[in-house]
Amino acid sequence: GPLRLRAEQLGTPRNDTFDYVVVGGGTAGLTIAARLAKFASVAVIEAGGYYQVDYGNASVIPLLALTGLDIIDPTTNFPHRPNIDWELVTVPQSNAANRVMHYAQGKTLGGSSAINTMSYLRSTKSAYQRWADLVGDNSYTFPNLLPYFKESVHLTPPNLAKRNAANATPEYDPNSFGNGGPLEVSWNNWVDPTLTWLAACLQAVGLAINPKGFSSGELNGGSWLPSTIDPTHATRDSAQTSFLDDALGKTQLRVFPHSLATRILFKDKKAKGVTVSTNGTIYSLMAKKEVIVSGGVFHSPQILMVSGIGPKATLQAHNISVVADLPGVGKNLQDPVSIGVGNFVNTPNAQSMVANSATQPEALRQYREDAAGPYSSVAGYISYERLPAEIRSTLSNATREALAKYPSDWPELQYIVGTFLGPNGSAMGSISATITTTFSRGSVSIASADIATAPVIDPSWFSNPADGDMLVAGVKRIRQAWASGPAQSIRLGPEARPGVEVDTDAEILDYIQKNANMIWHASSTCAMGKKSDKMAVVDSKARVFGVQGLRVVDISIFPYSPPGHPQASVYMIAEKIADDIKRGR
């Protein structure tokens, strides 16, 4: 990207008026801002700056984005980098060994698309049908959403010569992607050898490659995933390098970086603008048409609450005048949790190759000259399945009954393969299980009426026992994969994590509670729903109930956490609501 805003596109910190004011220049915010700027005047307010400047190679080079992003450390020992990360922490998780978790969220132009793992995949036909049913709007079925998914994407087929990995040839339906949008979606030009073995382990226990890939409305079997990656340079593509760059020079979009939106201004229950703070200068950006909040899963509900929209009791406790009493603001938080089973392996991995002084120079040359080699490596392979009968039979009746409410093509567990550098240069392979249906419900609230005070985040992990039950089943299933034929070729020694001593269901659950992590897919804190649903915050056009001129457009409005990974759906929802606005809906 240009790494600078042209003077006329950099907003001036002074009172001004636009058609639309977008709060948050993240994944959804930059997408909707760029789309609206094609036909209207638009300002976007973003707390951060350019991640390429503030975080350097770690956020740009694919391998480093997997391993060098120290800010994704989920423990409270995370490194403090306030220029790029919001440094949010959860309240102690009482069903997860009382752990306090650091929950990384991008504070930069591009938001979390600038620090994510870049996997691009969608959810299932039945998941979007459920979304349509919950919100009472058929425009949310997969066939009706597909044009919006396609609109954002520019697909480049894999470069098989550079990948040079017959065991990792991506299979996909090219018709499902799209090719006219600004967001680059492609495959990495190098495949980590350990990952091909781990994929073979999952295939050996019945999870065959899905020939359509995971963007066609199906999530079952395995897939070599595409990523949001620029295939020419093998660098991250984010909402900033795609949508923002595309809008610069072509539209009148005004960007206010390093600026905190402090409050939405209302007159007679109509959103009129936003107060902003830039380096101590306080001013107002007024919206002739609408204010659009795209602050992400934790900050969108916070911005609504400090502006007077939320549960009445919470607002009153902080002396905030109530504009609309919406009890669902900050509720319904859904955070899929994950647990890994790891072993030492004898196969090389990307990290061992770049950490080794003998192989590092050639890795660097390949990356610089060919956009290939270990540095271009990204997350590779994921599988989904409905649990096989012998594992399903170990679930509690309550969990089985809860699962039975979901459609027959609903994936029940996700398995991600990964590889890490172990002690003394050793290589560790990991297969993790993630719940695809989050039964626990958490919340986001405020500790103060001041936006600068961090929100109070409680994902309430494992408050519904079904989530722990599912992960115990996942560990058992992964152990089957680690016992498969391909695994025997690469495994070294007894199981490294959790370790063979963790054996009974109770022991596995205890290990999970002490070690499970987020995969940073939290959603649904300003949930979309029908007007009759008291906990719904926005309608199916993302308009906030009880007020005019205000929408929320980001992952917080997902009615629930759909199986799959969310960024494709975040770009999609921003495209869809931009189209609604353009058509006067």
Ligand SMILES: Cc1cc2nc3c(=O)[nH]c(=O)nc-3n(C[C@H](O)[C@H](O)[C@H](O)COP(=O)(O)OP(=O)(O)OC[C@H]3O[C@@H](n4cnc5c(N)ncnc54)[C@H](O)[C@@H]3O)c2cc1C
């Ligand atoms: C570490 C990590 C790995 C992930 N991996 C993947 C993956 O591989 N695949 C996938 O599909 N998804 C992945 N995700 C999830 C995905 O990236 C997010 O769900 C998605 O980017 C959320 O988009 P959003 O627009 O809702 O929020 P964000 O992109 O986070 O944008 C919110 C923006 O609002 C700004 N903001 C907030 N409050 C204010 C304020 N008061 N004033 C001004 N600005 C404000 C923030 O700085 C930020 O830029 C990952 C996420 C993380 C964090």
